[in-house]
Amino acid sequence: MLNRRNFLKTGAAALPFAAAVESLHASEARSAETIAEQAAPGVTSKLLPLPPRLARLDPTTLSWQQKIHRVGQSNMTEHDPAVMNIEEWADYWHRAGAEIVFVSVTGILAFYPSKVKFHRQGKFLNGRDFFGECVAAAKKRGMRVVARMSPDLNWGDALEAYPEWAMRYTNGSVQFNEEEPRLFRTCMFTRYMDDYIPAIMREINSLYDVDCFYCNGWPPIGRLPDCFCAICSKLPRPNTAAYWKIFNDRVLELWHKYDAIAKEKKQDSFFFANLGGNLRCGPNLDRLAKTAVWFQADNQGRTYDDPAVWGCSMQGRVCSAVMDGKFAANVTAAYSTGAVRWRNGSKNPAEATMWLSEALASGMALYWHFIGSEAGLGEDRRWQKTGSDYFHWAAKHDAHLKPRRSLANVGVVMGQSTQLLYPGPKAAHSEHYMRETTHGMYETLLRGRAAFDFVHEDRLEPERLRQYRALLLPSIAMLSDKQCDQIRDYVHSGGSIMASFETSLYDENLKPRSEFGLADLLGISKAGDVVGTNGNAYYGRIERSHPILDGFVNTNWLPGAQNRVPLKPVRDAVLTVVPGFVQYPPELAYPPVPHTDQPAVVLGEIGSSRIAYFPGDIERTFWLTGHGDLLRLLHNTIRWITRDESIIEVAGEGFVELFAWETIPGYAVHLLNYTNPNAHHCWLDSAHPLGAQVVRMRLSEGVKIERVELLRAEQNVPFKVEGDVLSFTIPRIDDYEVAAITVG
Numbered sequence: 001m002l003n004r005r006n007f008l009k010t011g012a013a014a015l016p017f018a019a020a021v022e023s024l025h026a027s028e029a030r031s032a033e034t035i036a037e038q039a040a041p042g043v044t045s046k047l048l049p050l051p052p053r054l055a056r057l058d059p060t061t062l063s064w065q066q067k068i069h070r071v072g073q074s075n076m077t078e079h080d081p082a083v084m085n086i087e088e089w090a091d092y093w094h095r096a097g098a099e100i101v102f103v104s105v106t107g108i109l110a111f112y113p114s115k116v117k118f119h120r121q122g123k124f125l126n127g128r129d130f131f132g133e134c135v136a137a138a139k140k141r142g143m144r145v146v147a148r149m150s151p152d153l154n155w156g157d158a159l160e161a162y163p164e165w166a167m168r169y170t171n172g173s174v175q176f177n178e179e180e181p182r183l184f185r186t187c188m189f190t191r192y193m194d195d196y197i198p199a200i201m202r203e204i205n206s207l208y209d210v211d212c213f214y215c216n217g218w219p220p221i222g223r224l225p226d227c228f229c230a231i232c233s234k235l236p237r238p239n240t241a242a243y244w245k246i247f248n249d250r251v252l253e254l255w256h257k258y259d260a261i262a263k264e265k266k267q268d269s270f271f272f273a274n275l276g277g278n279l280r281c282g283p284n285l286d287r288l289a290k291t292a293v294w295f296q297a298d299n300q301g302r303t304y305d306d307p308a309v310w311g312c313s314m315q316g317r318v319c320s321a322v323m324d325g326k327f328a329a330n331v332t333a334a335y336s337t338g339a340v341r342w343r344n345g346s347k348n349p350a351e352a353t354m355w356l357s358e359a360l361a362s363g364m365a366l367y368w369h370f371i372g373s374e375a376g377l378g379e380d381r382r383w384q385k386t387g388s389d390y391f392h393w394a395a396k397h398d399a400h401l402k403p404r405r406s407l408a409n410v411g412v413v414m415g416q417s418t419q420l421l422y423p424g425p426k427a428a429h430s431e432h433y434m435r436e437t438t439h440g441m442y443e444t445l446l447r448g449r450a451a452f453d454f455v456h457e458d459r460l461e462p463e464r465l466r467q468y469r470a471l472l473l474p475s476i477a478m479l480s481d482k483q484c485d486q487i488r489d490y491v492h493s494g495g496s497i498m499a500s501f502e503t504s505l506y507d508e509n510l511k512p513r514s515e516f517g518l519a520d521l522l523g524i525s526k527a528g529d530v531v532g533t534n535g536n537a538y539y540g541r542i543e544r545s546h547p548i549l550d551g552f553v554n555t556n557w558l559p560g561a562q563n564r565v566p567l568k569p570v571r572d573a574v575l576t577v578v579p580g581f582v583q584y585p586p587e588l589a590y591p592p593v594p595h596t597d598q599p600a601v602v603l604g605e606i607g608s609s610r611i612a613y614f615p616g617d618i619e620r621t622f623w624l625t626g627h628g629d630l631l632r633l634l635h636n637t638i639r640w641i642t643r644d645e646s647i648i649e650v651a652g653e654g655f656v657e658l659f660a661w662e663t664i665p666g667y668a669v670h671l672l673n674y675t676n677p678n679a680h681h682c683w684l685d686s687a688h689p690l691g692a693q694v695v696r697m698r699l700s701e702g703v704k705i706e707r708v709e710l711l712r713a714e715q716n717v718p719f720k721v722e723g724d725v726l727s728f729t730i731p732r733i734d735d736y737e738v739a740a741i742t743v744g
């Protein structure tokens, strides 16, 4: 039941942006149908028609990997050759419905009688061709095989022969693996990567029929290498823009080299490597995704740094932003992830299942992963059923679960360079500054039930941006002149933007600008350096009424943010800054300066475009505090800049993540139910079901609806088409539901 009390308590916008404010005035609970009636076009929001449907897909244009839906991996240990039953292993994955399995070649330990020097054979191998036997067992059952390598570590004898292969600390000492110090860390700039890895690949190609090659452990995820070997010492300082360029050049050089070796045997073979880290991926994803045909999202579960439940679907949005319909799979850990690990034991089924659902909802293939068959087929078998049940269910609905394109009408600029290189303002003292910013923006959009995509900063071409009514720039500090021009062009062609804090205050090399790169567009001018918080954070004083302030009553001021950029005065400000002041002792907790002419938000209009800029790091501050005023202010502002236009409305209770896709049969609306005490921390233990959700979409001309089917409930539901607006009700959601819409 939605009422003011539980809205404020949970901070959950149970309705789209468009209807959320309206709902606050309701003193009594209303049915979802009533809510949908009140959210009718012209009353609170404007439903935009869906784009004309894409031309029929010619399946012969798809590569083999684009037809993969389910990936299996029992990650092999040194002991597995002694204890793993290969038939049982292959049977499990085959019966589960995996179309491809990973089999370890490795590079740290050979799982076959390798002749490559320093490719040490595991101590339980005893000359046996374990890799070859696994490949044969998989192939016999019609499963494809990925040859899995790991180029990141090697042993002392290799180090002795080739000391230049090692990563080194500033004092010149070798970087060893922290858990197993007999292994040293190899440097990606050395010949190790040019000679050793290609030798293994060619040996595999000469002996076996594998479908493609994969490297684990490289490139680094979510960070850049920190090496001071003879080669790296001559490179620019780590974690600088200049270093990142050279790092990207080297990643691409090796990727192309390995891909060419993969193709020496079969033209449709390829190479891929480990990616992930959400927006903080190591390699530049615009560049890499032009080459990669398989995005291996190594985002296996929640971590201490990324504790929110949506970590997998966020990764899916990153993949969608760069892969242009090529293949992406999210490696889902059946075992425990997080601060304390048990990699050979099953995790909570509710958590693992949600992660799989997020992969599907966000457009990635399913990928189920356990470490070691000794444990996985022996000590703890509980993970098997969780995975195979899910695979079996999904296999029944493959056609509806494969997206063709996103229907989102809001774009969020990813700012990958800002994510990797910008440290945040000195006043913030947070090494996770941009991670916190991203989560704040993400949760804001989830709570507004927005249909949104990520947009890579190097992909701001007009043809990509055309789909979006608004572009959001949450503290995207680093933007080149060209990127600023592209955003300007976007606004001048009718798009709206919302930006915050240091957006455009640095160029692509992290060189500070004296004035915002987007100063003209945002209508702002910098008046000083970033001001942090010491005591009470600043407030925004309400100067006049405006739609972005809808729903705020009985107050003259609103919370600002933890940090802000001081601005020169603007005309007719809606909010002005009340500077922060002492919070303790309470005797001094009052504003010595109660009123300034510094704007706390700047709003503008250019033609049909609307522009909003917050000088504070408002999204991150929302993440740190959960303050409902900040959420409301952001929601109101997004409503205002989009002119209440939406592409889909899903009205009902609960905290859900929404995806809307065009599919081959029609459309698919995915709803992930995060209404759970463990949404922000730890694992899910059970689902907390939601009641009715009313879905509305405006059809494009000539589209006829045949059927609306709920894939998790496995039932058809009645639908209405009034005028060109399709509406139907999902009566209940447990943890996840997909409304699959078939067009005639």
Ligand SMILES: [Zn+2]
Binding pocket: 166, 167, 168, 187, 188, 189, 227, 228, 229, 230, 231, 232, 233
């Ligand atoms: Zn190095």
